[in-house]
Amino acid sequence: MKSWQQRFLEAHRLQASYLDTARRYFDPLARMLGDRQAQRGASLKVALNGSQGSGKSTLGDYLCAILKEDFGLSAVALSLDDFYLTRAERAVLAENVHPLLQTRGAPGTHDVDLLRRTLDTLGQPSALPVRIPRFDKSADDRALPEDYSTCQAPVDVIILEGWCLGARSEASSRLVKPMNALERDEDPSGFWRNYSNEQLRIFYEPFYDELDFWVMLQAPGFDQVLRWRSEQEQKLRDAVRGQGAGLMDDGALLRFVQHFERCTRQCLRDLPGSVDVLFKMDEDRRIVAVRGLEPGE
Numbered sequence: 001m002k003s004w005q006q007r008f009l010e011a012h013r014l015q016a017s018y019l020d021t022a023r024r025y026f027d028p029l030a031r032m033l034g035d036r037q038a039q040r041g042a043s044l045k046v047a048l049n050g051s052q053g054s055g056k057s058t059l060g061d062y063l064c065a066i067l068k069e070d071f072g073l074s075a076v077a078l079s080l081d082d083f084y085l086t087r088a089e090r091a092v093l094a095e096n097v098h099p100l101l102q103t104r105g106a107p108g109t110h111d112v113d114l115l116r117r118t119l120d121t122l123g124q125p126s127a128l129p130v131r132i133p134r135f136d137k138s139a140d141d142r143a144l145p146e147d148y149s150t151c152q153a154p155v156d157v158i159i160l161e162g163w164c165l166g167a168r169s170e171a172s173s174r175l176v177k178p179m180n181a182l183e184r185d186e187d188p189s190g191f192w193r194n195y196s197n198e199q200l201r202i203f204y205e206p207f208y209d210e211l212d213f214w215v216m217l218q219a220p221g222f223d224q225v226l227r228w229r230s231e232q233e234q235k236l237r238d239a240v241r242g243q244g245a246g247l248m249d250d251g252a253l254l255r256f257v258q259h260f261e262r263c264t265r266q267c268l269r270d271l272p273g274s275v276d277v278l279f280k281m282d283e284d285r286r287i288v289a290v291r292g293l294e295p296g297e
């Protein structure tokens, strides 16, 4: 095992078996990204979609590490979650558009313009390090600029991961029937989901055209997403050992996940056919099928 791999496993508290998966699937993906970047001769912007808890940020970090250590390329991984509108901006939307927009998550609660500017800046030579926004989930607000991370540009490979990255607007006829209790009880007129849908059409879809390469970690289904999310919540509870004020119980978690359900289901249904590389996963996050890439030995 290489020393950077050892550091990676320790930092992510992963079993060594992650490296078996990586050797077979993620190393060939890194090679592919390196080749694409060389062909472009400029920054390669990679989109990584996967439902909540599917392993996106872990994969993003792994790809950055291998691209740097084994391929000598500069790389950075960003999360769409770091580009949520501030709490105050969402309060204005909640007041003026729909109360559900106070909750971060659905399309319409990201600052797509800030995201686009950040990615562009990371692709251009710059004398000063580029500042990358960070969202503080415990405060439910964007962190102060002095707490942003920084990165030296230009970056060869920029990886952007997000659970709704790639979600597209739908025909309004598909929005009529509520998908869950949250939509039925808190958005009976459908105004919230139509607003979100319009945001996808106007802001997110044009942004997708600026991304060069698409990867998806496909969960086995939406029910699994809830299970993964509650596992994560349990780990957080264990980590804070009883001081878990602000952490969600099962009812709160179910309501929270319902904010994401429509887009997550849509991505699971529609994205697999259009991404460059697709990894299908089982409930233990084992890769059971792959498309768009020749697995290694």
Ligand SMILES: Nc1ncnc2c1ncn2[C@@H]1O[C@H](COP(=O)(O)OP(=O)(O)OP(=O)(O)O)[C@@H](O)[C@H]1O
Residues within 6 Å of the ligand: 012, 013, 014, 018, 021, 050, 051, 052, 053, 054, 055, 056, 057, 058, 059, 163, 232, 284, 285, 286
């Ligand atoms: N290939 C894998 N095999 C086993 N466990 C994994 C794998 N990838 C990630 N994990 C574990 O799954 C959990 C979720 O991973 P991660 O945080 O990367 O997911 P995510 O998609 O970024 O989640 P979120 O959307 O909630 O931020 C972590 O505990 C991580 O260690």
